[in-house]
Amino acid sequence: GAVVSQHPSRVICKSGTSVKIECRSLDFQATTMFWYRQFPKQSLMLMATSNEGSKATYEQGVEKDKFLINHASLTLSTLTVTSAHPEDSSFYICSARGDRDLSEQYFGPGTRLTVT
Amino acid sequence: EDKVVQSPLSLVVHEGDTVTLNCSYEVTNFRSLLWYKQEKKAPTFLFMLTSSGIEKKSGRLSSILDKKELFSILNITATQTGDSAVYLCAAGTYKYIFGTGTRLKVLA
Numbered sequence: 001g002a003v004v005s006q007h008p009s010r011v012i013c014k015s016g017t018s019v020k021i022e023c024r025s026l027d028f029q030a031t032t033m034f035w036y037r038q039f040p041k042q043s044l045m046l047m048a049t050s051n052e053g054s055k056a057t058y059e060q061g062v063e064k065d066k067f068l069i070n071h072a073s074l075t076l077s078t079l080t081v082t083s084a085h086p087e088d089s090s091f092y093i094c095s096a097r098g099d100r101d102l103s104e105q106y107f108g109p110g111t112r113l114t115v116t
Numbered sequence: 117e118d119k120v121v122q123s124p125l126s127l128v129v130h131e132g133d134t135v136t137l138n139c140s141y142e143v144t145n146f147r148s149l150l151w152y153k154q155e156k157k158a159p160t161f162l163f164m165l166t167s168s169g170i171e172k173k174s175g176r177l178s179s180i181l182d183k184k185e186l187f188s189i190l191n192i193t194a195t196q197t198g199d200s201a202v203y204l205c206a207a208g209t210y211k212y213i214f215g216t217g218t219r220l221k222v223l224a
Contacts, residue, residue, distance in 0.1 A: 032210065043204060044159070044214040093158050097210065104150075105212070107158040 002028050004096045006108035013084055013115055021079045021111045023094030029074035030096035034105060035067075038091040050077050084115040118143040120207050122215035130223050133195050137218045139205035140187040147209040149181055149188045154202045154217070162190070162203075195222045 003026040013019050023033055032051050036044040048064075050056040050071035058064045068080040077096075081088055091112050095105035120141045129135055141149065148166045152159035163172045165181035165188055172179050176195075181188045192199055200222045206212035 034211070036214075043216040044206075046211065046213070049211060104161065104164055106161070107152075110158045 002096070002098065002106040004030075004094065004106045004108040006094055006111050008111060009109060010112045011114070013113070015085055015115055016083055018080055018082045019084055019113060021081075021092055021094075021113075023077045023079070023096065023108050025075045025096040025098070025106070028096075028098040028106075030077075030098055031074065032097045033071055033077040034095045034097070035069060035077075035079050036093045036095065038093060038110075044093065047079075081113065084113070086115045089113055089115045118208075118213045120205060120213050120215035122203075122205055122218050124218060125216070126219040126221070128221045128223065129195055131196055133222075134191065134193045135195060135220060137190040137192075137203050137205075137220070138187060139189070139207075139215055141205075141207035141213070141215075142186060143207045143213055145209045145211075146183075146207055148207075150206045150212060151179055151188070151190050152204040152206070154204055159204055192220075195220075197222050197224050 005024045007022045035047045037047050038044050046059050047062045048056045048058045048069050050069045052071050052074050056069035071077040091110050093110040094108045097105050123138045148164050150164050151162040163179045168183040176193045179190045202217040202219050204217045206214045
């Protein structure tokens with residue numbers, strides 16, 4: 001089956017620093033990747049959709065200058081949380097969609113970000 | 117506004133019980149409804165439903181979609197402690213809206 005990896009799995013950073021999270025599709029080409037955020041005991045909230053080679057589309061209320069997304073290749077998308085603050089602490093999950101089935105998404109294992 | 121509502125929010129049952137989880141949706145662009153199981157980390161895929169009235173089965177789990185009434189149910193028969201998880205449904209086309217999930221706890 002399709003495998004998506006995320007790195008790092010857990011990161012702790014100081015307030016004001018930037019953190020980069022990588023999302024890779026390991027055995028398929030992901031034309032589209034999605035970034036979600038999940039707060040404790042809440043559901044997944046879509047932050048943005050990224051297509052390889054083009055700018056990401058952000059959901060309403062998500063600051064694009066704060067959450068920089070780069071989808072430079074068909075197997076890699078990165079999310080950079082710039083000038084992180086404690087309220088950015090969350091579980092960030094990416095998912096990837098290939099060309100075969102446009103409805104199905106494959107999720108990465110997630111990255112737990114803690115900003116102190 | 118697009119929304120997906122799941123019920124119940126939480127459920128506690130004993131091993132061997134059968135449970136039914138509900139998901140209703142109102143989304144502007146609908147093609148499929150997805151069910152996921154989430155334990156400690158990222159969700160794992162269970163079912164994708166596109167057509168009304170066609171039941172999908174995988175072992176003790178089954179699911180069906182009603183596109184007229186805009187809802188889906190997920191059934192789990194003969195529950196086991198390993199079924200304890202949060203079950204998420206999501207509706208949309210290439211972009212999905214997730215419900216808040218149903219937290220299922222199965223007691224031994």
